[in-house]
Amino acid sequence: MTLLPKALLLVAALGLAACNNPDRYGAGGPGGAGGQGGMGGIDSSGLGDPSNPNSIAYFNQTVGDRVLFAVDQSTLSGEARGVLAGQAAWLQSHPDYAIIIEGHADEQGTREYNLALGARRAAAVQDYLISQGIAPSRMKTISYGKERPLEVCSEEACYAKNRRAVTVLSMGAGA
Amino acid sequence: MTFLKHLPTALALALACLAAAAPAHAERLRIVIDEGVIEPMPFAIPDFIDEGGAGDYARNIARVVASDLAGTGLFREIPADAHISRVTAFDAPVAYGDWQAINAQALITGAVQASGDRIVVKFYLFDVFSGQPLGEGLQFAGTPGTWRRMAHKVADAVYSRITGEGGYFDSRVVYVAESGPKNQRQKRLAVMDYDGANVQYLTDSSSIVLAPRFSPTGDRILFTSYASGFPQIYLMDVGNLATRSLGEQPGTMTFAPRFSPDGGTVVFSLERGGNSDIYALDIGGGNLRQLTNAPSIETAPSFSPDGSQIVFESDRSGNQQLYVMSAGGGEARRISGGKGRYGTPVWSPRGDMIAFTKQNEGRFHIGVMRTDGSEERLLTASFLDEGPTWAPNGRVIMFTRESAGAGGAASLFSVDITGRNLRQITTEGAASDPAWSPLLP
Structure with missing residues (x-):
């Protein structure tokens, strides 16, 4: 019974993260020195109806926008490859979308190492999608290291969800 | 001085630097960081003397120096309400007996003068139990906005003279x-x-x-x-x-x-x-x-x-x-x-x-x-x-x-x-x- 509200919260959090993250598209001046804004370029396109198989919400929730990793690892599990094959199929039939693959780590690691580890995870996803026929020109990768955990408890249950690579859709492939 | 013979070389070298200031008794006022300090060295630092226009700086600078030193864990301040002597002038003779009585091993006295956009801070460090200054007096001058930095410089000098290490407070x-x-x-x-x-x-x-x-x-x-x-x-x-x-x-x-x-x-x-x-x-x-x-x-x-x-x-x-x-x-x-x-x-x-x-x-x-x-x-x-x-x-x-x-x-x-x-x-x-x-x- 308690799982349902939690799941809803999770979905809500994902939705917010997907449309509300200024760092992903931010085109601010370098460093934001001296307090200048740098808030430009936030993509606020709607997620659409999750029952519509052409919507971003459908991709995020039904296809699955993320894969999880073991501690320190960037190897794709069988389950992860299944999710990515689904992503590749969806992307093949929706050529207007470009993607950014975000690599993340849990908090049990030093900052620099986790940045490098997140990059490794994002690259593992990118490589797999390339192997499934997605053009490299449609993809970018970014590592957030341990800077953007999804779950905030300090237990393995949360860590497991934070060791992730998330495929984020945006309009404008080949732009 | 037989004590000196037992000191490791590095320490003896460091002491030599101090010898010019206090040749006979430098070993009394000494903290060796490598060996760790179980008992922090007690020191006293009365409010600095106001030599004109200093206002709150006279007290505040002394407070920052005390905080720097006590913050290392190597020193322990003896609070002002335990002091017997009052320091009334920067160059007045030090009543060593009064400071020995409260077991202050180091005494720091200072004075501040402020006028316009210039503030001058000077200090002495005394080795109380050998009854003489440790090193010569030093003076720093700057704009009032740098008063904390000047306090840190005083503390760095005191720290260096007693530990033989470089300071780190003015950073x-x-x-x-x-x-x-x-x-x-x-x-x-x-x-x-x-x-x-x-x-x-x-x-x-x-x-x-x-x-x-x-x-x-x-x-x-x-x-x-x-x-x-x-x-x-x-x-x-x-x-x-x-x-x-x-x-x-x-x-x-x-x-x-x-x-x-x-x-x-x-x-x-x-x-x-x-x-x-x-x-x-x-x-x-x-x-x-x-x-x-x-x-x-x-x-x-x-x-x-x-x-x-x-x-x-x-x-x-x-x-x-x-x-x-x-x-x-x-x-x-x-x-x-x-x-x-x-x-x-x-x-x-x-x-x-x-x-x-x-x-x-x-x-x-x-x-x-x-x-x-x-x-x-x-x-x-x-x-x-x-x-x-x-x-x-x-x-x-x-x-x-x-x-x-x-x-x-x-x-x-x-x-x-x-x-x-x-x-x-x-x-x-x-x-x-x-x-x-x-x-x-």
């Missing part, structure tokens, strides 16, 4: 000021005095910023920012906050930058296709050089103070360990050998040790080891300690400590290299990734 720390919930942390660069005073924010929080590092002269800062949308290293001029990106290469992430000891080169990690290696770049004119070439993660490079070597971390053995290579790259030798994982190595400004973060059995530690990996010593233990930075004298380490759970927050702590005197630095909010400046001129 700054650049760090990341944090706010907001754990899953949407806002981060901006800030600098403060080493004790948390005089905070100045250098960026707004529109982009994630990470791990700033001071240049060897303290005038520039290297850091990693997501301002372009992707992690890149930037160089900021502390004076005017002018900022530019360094070594930008499309499709790559650059991070973990650090200056060479001459300030002319930045060494950092560059990630391409998921693989991170260490590179060097001349700050003036480019010339990107790849120093490692391995499919593993190579990051967190730090130069030896003579510029000849670089210590870094790599997981080429299967997990994070520390390696040392020539500054030009090439063959690296592993120096960490204990249980667990080692990261974020930083070479001591004295050249004798390397500080690091260690993870073992679910705990994080800050530790130090010799540059060959021997004599490993863990100084702290907690849920998450990381990212050590050295005080300019190589005797104190500051680092990030983060608490666990949904409400977890980062704060700055310092500890001395004997593992004593762990204390939190007071900051306005949560703070992480400290980097110590050199001693200010």
Whole structure:
């Protein structure tokens, strides 16, 4: 019974993260020195109806926008490859979308190492999608290291969800 | 003087420096940091004398000096209400008996004069039980806005004369000021005095910023920012906050930058296709050089103070360990050998040790080891300690400590290299990734 509200919260959090993250598209001046804004370029396109198989919400929730990793690892599990094959199929039939693959780590690691580890995870996803026929020109990768955990408890249950690579859709492939 | 014969050579040399000031009795007023201090040295510091226009400065400067010294854990202040003598004039004879009676081993007296935009601070340090000054009086002058710096300079001089070590109080720390919930942390660069005073924010929080590092002269800062949308290293001029990106290469992430000891080169990690290696770049004119070439993660490079070597971390053995290579790259030798994982190595400004973060059995530690990996010593233990930075004298380490759970927050702590005197630095909010400046001129 308690799982349902939690799941809803999770979905809500994902939705917010997907449309509300200024760092992903931010085109601010370098460093934001001296307090200048740098808030430009936030993509606020709607997620659409999750029952519509052409919507971003459908991709995020039904296809699955993320894969999880073991501690320190960037190897794709069988389950992860299944999710990515689904992503590749969806992307093949929706050529207007470009993607950014975000690599993340849990908090049990030093900052620099986790940045490098997140990059490794994002690259593992990118490589797999390339192997499934997605053009490299449609993809970018970014590592957030341990800077953007999804779950905030300090237990393995949360860590497991934070060791992730998330495929984020945006309009404008080949732009 | 027979005591002198038993002193180790290094200590005897240090004493020789003091001998000019107090030839017969220098050994009485002495703290040897390497041996650790069980009982802090008692000292007294009455409010400084107002020699005209000083106002609150006379008291405030003495308070900052006292706070600096007591904050090391090596000294203990005897409060003013226990003082018997009153110091009424800067050059008045010292009533040693009165200070001996309350067991003050060191006495610091001072005077302040202020007029217009100039303030002058002078002080004496007395060895109470040998009944004479330790070193000569010193005077500092500056604008009123620098009064805390002048207090730190007084404290540095006192600390140096008694410990034989360089000071570190007149220094700054650049760090990341944090706010907001754990899953949407806002981060901006800030600098403060080493004790948390005089905070100045250098960026707004529109982009994630990470791990700033001071240049060897303290005038520039290297850091990693997501301002372009992707992690890149930037160089900021502390004076005017002018900022530019360094070594930008499309499709790559650059991070973990650090200056060479001459300030002319930045060494950092560059990630391409998921693989991170260490590179060097001349700050003036480019010339990107790849120093490692391995499919593993190579990051967190730090130069030896003579510029000849670089210590870094790599997981080429299967997990994070520390390696040392020539500054030009090439063959690296592993120096960490204990249980667990080692990261974020930083070479001591004295050249004798390397500080690091260690993870073992679910705990994080800050530790130090010799540059060959021997004599490993863990100084702290907690849920998450990381990212050590050295005080300019190589005797104190500051680092990030983060608490666990949904409400977890980062704060700055310092500890001395004997593992004593762990204390939190007071900051306005949560703070992480400290980097110590050199001693200010």
